[in-house]
Amino acid sequence: MYAMSPANPTLLSPRTKRPIPDRALLLERMKSRESDDRALVSRAYAFSEHAHAKRQRFSGEPYFVHTFSTALYLAELGMDARTIAAGLLHDVLEDEEIRAATLENEFGKEVAFLVQGVTKLGTYKYRGLQRHAESVRKFLLAVAKDARVLIIKLADRLHNLETLEHVREDKRRRIALETLEIYAPIANRLGIGQLKGDLEDLSFPYVYPAEYAATVGLRKQKGKENQKYLEKVHRSLQKELATAGIRPLATDYREKHLYSLYQKLKRYDMDIEKIYDIAALRIVLPTVADCYQTLGVIHSVWRPLPGRIKDYIASPKPNGYQSLHTTIFTGDGGIAEIQIRTAEMHREAEFGIAAHLAYKEGAGWRHGKKLGKKYAWIAELSEWQKNFRESAEFLENLKTDFFKDRVFIFTPHGDIIDLPDGATPIDFAYAVHSDVGNCFAGAKINGKLTSLETKLKSGDIVEIVTKKQCIVSPKWLEHVTTSLARKHIKAALQRNKKRA
Ligand code: MN
Numbered sequence: 001m002y003a004m005s006p007a008n009p010t011l012l013s014p015r016t017k018r019p020i021p022d023r024a025l026l027l028e029r030m031k032s033r034e035s036d037d038r039a040l041v042s043r044a045y046a047f048s049e050h051a052h053a054k055r056q057r058f059s060g061e062p063y064f065v066h067t068f069s070t071a072l073y074l075a076e077l078g079m080d081a082r083t084i085a086a087g088l089l090h091d092v093l094e095d096e097e098i099r100a101a102t103l104e105n106e107f108g109k110e111v112a113f114l115v116q117g118v119t120k121l122g123t124y125k126y127r128g129l130q131r132h133a134e135s136v137r138k139f140l141l142a143v144a145k146d147a148r149v150l151i152i153k154l155a156d157r158l159h160n161l162e163t164l165e166h167v168r169e170d171k172r173r174r175i176a177l178e179t180l181e182i183y184a185p186i187a188n189r190l191g192i193g194q195l196k197g198d199l200e201d202l203s204f205p206y207v208y209p210a211e212y213a214a215t216v217g218l219r220k221q222k223g224k225e226n227q228k229y230l231e232k233v234h235r236s237l238q239k240e241l242a243t244a245g246i247r248p249l250a251t252d253y254r255e256k257h258l259y260s261l262y263q264k265l266k267r268y269d270m271d272i273e274k275i276y277d278i279a280a281l282r283i284v285l286p287t288v289a290d291c292y293q294t295l296g297v298i299h300s301v302w303r304p305l306p307g308r309i310k311d312y313i314a315s316p317k318p319n320g321y322q323s324l325h326t327t328i329f330t331g332d333g334g335i336a337e338i339q340i341r342t343a344e345m346h347r348e349a350e351f352g353i354a355a356h357l358a359y360k361e362g363a364g365w366r367h368g369k370k371l372g373k374k375y376a377w378i379a380e381l382s383e384w385q386k387n388f389r390e391s392a393e394f395l396e397n398l399k400t401d402f403f404k405d406r407v408f409i410f411t412p413h414g415d416i417i418d419l420p421d422g423a424t425p426i427d428f429a430y431a432v433h434s435d436v437g438n439c440f441a442g443a444k445i446n447g448k449l450t451s452l453e454t455k456l457k458s459g460d461i462v463e464i465v466t467k468k469q470c471i472v473s474p475k476w477l478e479h480v481t482t483s484l485a486r487k488h489i490k491a492a493l494q495r496n497k498k499r500a
Contacts, residue, residue, distance in 0.1 A: 021049070021068040029075040030084065037081030041071075044085035044107060051089075051096045058166035067091055069159040074152065077354045082107075083148045086114035090152055093119045117149030118156065133181045135416045139408045140186065147353055150186060154195055157183050161202035176206035180259075191320055191352020197257035204259045215262040218272045223255060226279040229334030234281055236301065244297050246290055249343055252282040276308065276327045280337040284346050288313060291340045295324050298338060302328035305335065313345070321349055410461045422481045423456050429464045430485035437485060438492050439470040453479045472496070 023045050027038055045068075052063040071087035079087075085107055092098045093115060104112035121140055144150045157179060164172050180203045187196035205212040230253055241248060256264075256278050268274040285291055291313060298304075308327035316322045323341040330336050347355045405421045409428055417431045425443030429436045442465040443450055449465075456462065472492035480486055 021062075021064055026068070026072055026075055026084070029072060030081065031075070031078045032081050034081075040081050040085050040107065040111075041088070044088040044111070045071075047106065048088040048092060051092045051098060055095065057163060058168075059163050060166075061163075063091070063095075066156075066159055066163075069162075070152070070155045073155040073158060077151070077155075077351065079148070079151065079354065082110050083114065083152060085111050086118065086148075087152050087155060089115050090118045090156055094122060114146065114149055114152060117144055117146060118152050121149065121153050133185075135408070135418045136182055137186055137189075138406065138418050139416045140182065141189075147190065150190065151192075151354055154183060154187055154192070154199070158195065158198060158202070161199065164202070164206060172206050176203035179203040180207055190354070191348065192350070192354050193321075193352065194350045195354075197260065200259035201257050204262070208262075211262055212258070214270070215258055215265060218265065218270070219255075219258065219261060219278060222272050222278055225334070226336070227253065229330045229332070229336045230279060230281045232332070232334075233302070233328070233330055233336050233338070237281075237283075237298065240297050240301055241294065244293065246285065246294055246297070248283050248285050248294075250284040252284070253279065254282055255279050276305070276335055277325075277337040280339050282339045282341070282346075284341060284343050286342065288342060291324055291342060294340050295326060298326060298328060302330065304328050308337075313341075320352070323349070407456050407458045407460075409456050410459070412461060412463045419456065420481050424454060424479050424481070425450065425452055425456065425462060425464065426476050427480050427482045427485045428456060428462050430480075430482065430488050432464065434488045435470075436464050436466060437488055438472055439466040439468075440476075441465045441467040452476070 023042060026045065027041065030038065030041060032038070048067045049064045052067065055063040057063055057066055067088050067090060070090060071084050074084045074087040089103060089107070089111065093100060093103070100112055100116055103115055121144060140153075141150065144153070160175065161179060164175060167175065179199050184196050184199040184203070187199055204215075234251060234253070238248075238251075261275070261278060264275055265272065272278070283294060285294060295309075305327040308325070310325040312321055312323050312325065322345040323339045325337060325339050327335060327337045341349070406418050407421055407423060409417050409419060409423075411417065411432065417428065419427055419431060425445070426437065426440060429440045429443070440452070443452065443454075444463040444465065445454060445456070445460050447461075447463075472489055474489075474493055476489050477486060480489065
């Protein structure tokens with residue numbers, strides 16, 4: 001068994017209760033050994049401890065436990081000193097009436113920028129309208145402006161979930177649901193598989209208690225059996241690999257995260273017998289060639305299940321995940337999944353963007369070229385990550401606005417809809433619902449009636465006025481930019497023509 005972090009291959013064990021605040025421990029977990037970096041974190045530690053001195057968490061613990069835990073996780077992820085300092089300070093603006101200018105004076109522009117970013121993210125609360133979840137995710141990514149802001153927010157959320165049992169029940173559910181639908185998918189987009197899994201598993205029991213209990217039961221029943229097969233395979237495999245002259249860097253037994261097991265069970269009528277990767281054996285090797293050779297060795301000893309061999313090295317998953325997967329008959333009635341990857345692929349799968357943002361020893365932060373327009377969309381983030389995998393020039397690129405060509409518009413209820421730059425109230429109306437578009441009579445932007453060709457700006461609150469008599473005008477086609485609106489308008493005009 002082992003765990004790897006970008007900072008230190010021996011750290012970052014599965015999450016348990018966080019240790020009590022301890023400056024020496026935090027400094028020890030930091031990747032950077034430079035005295036400036038350590039002094040910065042040390043000062044932020046003292047500042048945060050003092051600023052939160054009078055406040056307590058719902059758990060009754062000192063509030064500082066929370067900001068310390070957030071920072072400790074960031075250190076374990078291998079983040080740089082400024083991000084760790086910002087983790088310590090992330091709640092002082094909101095909760096302790098400390099001014100941003102004070103932070104800037106004490107800790108510099110960058111730390112102040114990161115703290116303000118996290119504070120801004122905190123102002124939006126998701127109320128659980130699933131059709132808008134994707135817009136909310138994009139909105140948060142756009143507001144963050146820097147991936148480190150999101151990583152701090154995710155670390156903050158992780159500790160909040162670990163202590164969620166102390167929070168009022170209605171609030172508890174809202175936070176857990178927001179995590180499942182907004183923050184865990186963001187962690188996934190950023191490629192931080194470990195964090196995504198932890199966020200989901202901590203939220204799961206609060207959002208779906210019955211399903212949680214059922215999944216725990218199913219896993220318990222099947223998990224033990226699986227582990228037995230995997231252990232046997234592991235022993236034989238070590239022998240076979242040694243004979244073939246292959247030396248794995250590490251092998252690891254992993255149990256599928258509970259929430260992702262539940263997602264899979266749902267697709268298979270809750271039949272656990274149909275799920276082969278409840279547990280898997282992971283083999284980490286030095287080179288890609290070793291990976292393919294290991295797959296060959298495995299298949300020469302055990303018969304693979306047809307259709308279960310997956311080459312995500314040649315064809316990575318959309319989020320950049322790479323590995324070879326195979327499922328084998330273990331010979332005693334058992335079935336086992338084996339995942340084969342290089343150390344680099346492993347780091348990438350567990351830590352994603354954090355692995356790239358992690359403090360690079362000696363190099364510090366380096367400045368790179370601005371990203372081109374093709375990175376204007378977060379779906380391309382993983383593509384972008386891949387392109388920069390071999391480069392050390394990350395920081396500047398992360399500050400680029402991914403969303404230059406999108407605007408984020410609020411409904412009167414506070415839901416967010418994202419539209420291309422140049423979109424008008426008619427585009428917005430159709431994005432809400434085709435009926436709202438078809439019955440469009442006018443629009444109020446920030447409370448004022450406006451003409452239908454007005455271009456919407458990010459942050460506008462738009463209310464559509466509809467009428468009973470729905471008449472779609474061909475003129476509207478001149479004032480829309482989304483293909484969705486265009487499609488609905490044309491279809492409505494077509495219907496009218498037929499009727500006439
Ligand atoms: Mn916080």
